[in-house]
Amino acid sequence: MSAEMTGLESRNPLESVLAALPNAESKLARPVYHVHSPANWMNDPNGPVYYKGWYHIFYQFNPFGDVWGNMHWGHARSRDLVSWEHLPIALGPDENYSEEGVWSGSIVFDPDGRPMLFYTSIKNDRTPREYAEQMVAVPLDDDLIRWKRHSANPIMTPEIHNGLQVYEWRDPAFFSVAGRQFCVLAGNIQKPDGKHRGVVTLYEATTPDLLNWKYCGILFEHPDPNVHNIEVPCFFQVGGKFILTITPPAVNEYYVGDFNLESLTFKVETSSALDVSRNFFAPNVFLDSQGRRIMWAWVRGFDEGEGWNGVLALPRELRLCADGKLSMAPVAELSALRRNSRSFGRMVVDGAETFRGIASANQELLLEYDAPDDARIELATRDLSIVVDHPRKELLVGGTIYKFGAEERSSAMRLHVFVDRSVVEVYLNYRTIATRIINPVSPGGMIDLRISSPYGPIALDRLDVWELDAIFHGDVRQQLMPKE
Numbered sequence: 001m002s003a004e005m006t007g008l009e010s011r012n013p014l015e016s017v018l019a020a021l022p023n024a025e026s027k028l029a030r031p032v033y034h035v036h037s038p039a040n041w042m043n044d045p046n047g048p049v050y051y052k053g054w055y056h057i058f059y060q061f062n063p064f065g066d067v068w069g070n071m072h073w074g075h076a077r078s079r080d081l082v083s084w085e086h087l088p089i090a091l092g093p094d095e096n097y098s099e100e101g102v103w104s105g106s107i108v109f110d111p112d113g114r115p116m117l118f119y120t121s122i123k124n125d126r127t128p129r130e131y132a133e134q135m136v137a138v139p140l141d142d143d144l145i146r147w148k149r150h151s152a153n154p155i156m157t158p159e160i161h162n163g164l165q166v167y168e169w170r171d172p173a174f175f176s177v178a179g180r181q182f183c184v185l186a187g188n189i190q191k192p193d194g195k196h197r198g199v200v201t202l203y204e205a206t207t208p209d210l211l212n213w214k215y216c217g218i219l220f221e222h223p224d225p226n227v228h229n230i231e232v233p234c235f236f237q238v239g240g241k242f243i244l245t246i247t248p249p250a251v252n253e254y255y256v257g258d259f260n261l262e263s264l265t266f267k268v269e270t271s272s273a274l275d276v277s278r279n280f281f282a283p284n285v286f287l288d289s290q291g292r293r294i295m296w297a298w299v300r301g302f303d304e305g306e307g308w309n310g311v312l313a314l315p316r317e318l319r320l321c322a323d324g325k326l327s328m329a330p331v332a333e334l335s336a337l338r339r340n341s342r343s344f345g346r347m348v349v350d351g352a353e354t355f356r357g358i359a360s361a362n363q364e365l366l367l368e369y370d371a372p373d374d375a376r377i378e379l380a381t382r383d384l385s386i387v388v389d390h391p392r393k394e395l396l397v398g399g400t401i402y403k404f405g406a407e408e409r410s411s412a413m414r415l416h417v418f419v420d421r422s423v424v425e426v427y428l429n430y431r432t433i434a435t436r437i438i439n440p441v442s443p444g445g446m447i448d449l450r451i452s453s454p455y456g457p458i459a460l461d462r463l464d465v466w467e468l469d470a471i472f473h474g475d476v477r478q479q480l481m482p483k484e
Contacts, residue, residue, distance in 0.1 A: 013063035013072060013089055016040070018477060020066075023307030029440035031420035032362050032470040033337055034299070034311040037074050038086050038480060040066050042310040044232060044282035045296035046073060047107035047117055050289050052142050055081055057296060058090055058117075059312065060104060066309040071101030073119070075145070076472075081315055081333040084471045086479045090147055091119070091137060097153070098123045104232055105134075106284065108174040108181070111208045115139055117147060118183075120170035121154065132169045133157050134185070136211070145483045152211045156203070160215045165190065166201060171232045173284070177261055181205040184219060186230040186246070198222040198230035198248055202264060216264045220244055220255070234285045235259075235266075238293050239320030242266065245274060245295075247282050252297070256324055270324050276395070276402040280313055280435040293318040294331060299423055301437045313435050314418060314425055327430040330418070338364065338466035349377075350457040354450045358465045361443040365417040367451075368462040375458055379417070380450045383441040386417060386426055391455075397426050397434045404432035412461070420468070 020039035024030065036042065041062035049056050054077045061074030075087040093099035105119030117137040133154035140146040158169060169187040176182065183203040188196040202219040206212045222230060231247040242259040244266065245252065252275060257268040274283055275297070283297040297313045316328040342358045359365075359381045371377060371390060378387045387396035395402045416427040422440045427433050449465070 011064060013092060014480060014482070016065075017063045017089075017480060020307050021476060024066075027306050027308060028443050029306070029422040030308055031311050031423050033334075033468045034314065034420050034423055035076060035084060035296075035471065036308065036311040037061055038476050039308055040064065041068060042074060042312075043068070043298050043300065044104045045284045045298060045312055046104050046119070047115075048284055048286040048294070048296050049107045049115060049144075050286070051115055051144060054079060054143075055288070056144055057312070058107075059298075061089065063089065066307055067304050069101075071103055073102050073117075077144075078471075080336070081331055082336045082471060083473055085474050086472065086476055087143075087145055088480055088482050090145070091117070094149060097121060097135070097149075100124045103132075104171045104282070106173045106234075107286075108183075108210060110210055115144060116150075116210060118155070118172040118174075120172065120185075131158060134172050141483070143483070150211070155211055156213055160203070160213065161201075162215065164215075166199070167196060168229050168231075169201075173232075173234045175235050175237075177259065180261075181210060182216075182235075183213060184233045184235045186233045188229045189218075195225065196228045197225065198227045198246075200230060200233045200235075200244065200246065204264075219264075219266050220246075220268075222246075222248065224248075232282045232284065234283065236285055236287070236293060238318050238326070241269075241320055241324070243318070243326070244268075245283050245285065251276060251278060252280060252283055254326060256320075256326070272325050272405075274326075274328070275313075275433045275435050276404075277397075277400075277434045277436050279437050280433075285318070292331075295328065297435075299435055299437065302422070311423060321431075325431070328433055329416075329427065329430045330425075334364075334468075337468040337471070339469060340467045342465045344460070344463040346462075347460050348457050349451050349453045349460055351454070352450060352452040354448055355463075355465075356448050359419075359447045359449040360467050361419070361421050361441040362468050362470075363419050364466045364468055365415075365419075365449075366462065366464045367415040367417075367460065369413050369415070370459045370461065371413060371453075372456060374455050375453060376455045377415075377458055378450075378452045378454075379415070380452070381441070381447050383447075384419065384424060384438055386415075386424075388413070388415060388428060395426065395428055395432055395434060397424060397436050398438045400434075400436065402432065402434050404428055418468075 024039035043060040046058040062070045073091040075090040078084045103120040134156035137147040166187045200220040202216040244255040255271045418425040
């Protein structure tokens, strides 16, 4: 493996990021109200946590370019999920462990309430290639800026499985029940027919300090034999049910059911997609001080060579619906970003209606309507088209078709849209959600919004449009400097 990909080259990560800032900041396609790295590549959100008055988000970060590789943990924080600041790189590969990279993981609290950062480590020589270890780091300050590896590392090695080979074993995440602390990891196992099947494995802490663990078995095996691997699982409770979120090769999924504390098994009752787009990837969930389950995820699929690559989807609050499935809505705090509000009263659209100069490159749009079963409604600007086709149960975003279920039909439909230059998030009744990368919406000046209903009249109960402010503030260069 070349030095380019090991993350152990002599180049300085901070110097590389600082050198890339002007190029990244000059790009008009770069979103302004989605969390992103200062420059270069980012992917999976890691270790989201609320601690001592701050929301922290870490993420997979390549400080040396806008392509995948050289994995570090980037870091940002916010008081309110609205105004953000970049922080110094939290972790990089450690030569003492011959690490290739610092891969995805989570944060869990020790018995004293202090965060512990768990991540997957793979050595440079990758011999054997399937060998991975689970490592832990602890903070040196209450701002969670400086971290050190624990002397007990590695905390888990493949030998914990007592002979079972778990391939691509990675991405620790944690949950607790009745005072017992558990961990899930993802990967795959080889079946008797020689094929590999994606699994989520389960572990329990055997000491209060969370430095010793035992293997408890396979919590979940993907029901589709064509899913050969699983990544970044999360297992948590919402509304009295257990939720498992996973990232297979296609769209991200969630499974709802019950966890049996005696048998340590998960009985699935229902499942669905977290987001119908393949641009939405690697979700990570945490519990905040208000008791909300909030989800972060990576938006992937941007072009290389732009000096930046990747953002995080808007933070979503998860709730359990009466039918046993999840609803997911952007956190309420985001309303603080709104400005230049445009609101329109009740009206009937029969054919088409054009609203002059109300759309922009970074906006939020909320539409509530009542439509017959055969209705088709389209929102269009010169840059983007969003269609809800009720007869076909199709949501079209930028020409890509996504199916939605019967639960999306109600007397009051809500279509909530966020456009951030090259990213659009579309929420249909907060049940069917599509996060897409689009051709950048033209910045500078307002543009027209056209609403059409070719199959008959549609009663609009509400149409609100806002421009949204940028979320990162302060001197980025100063924020990235190491803290003593």
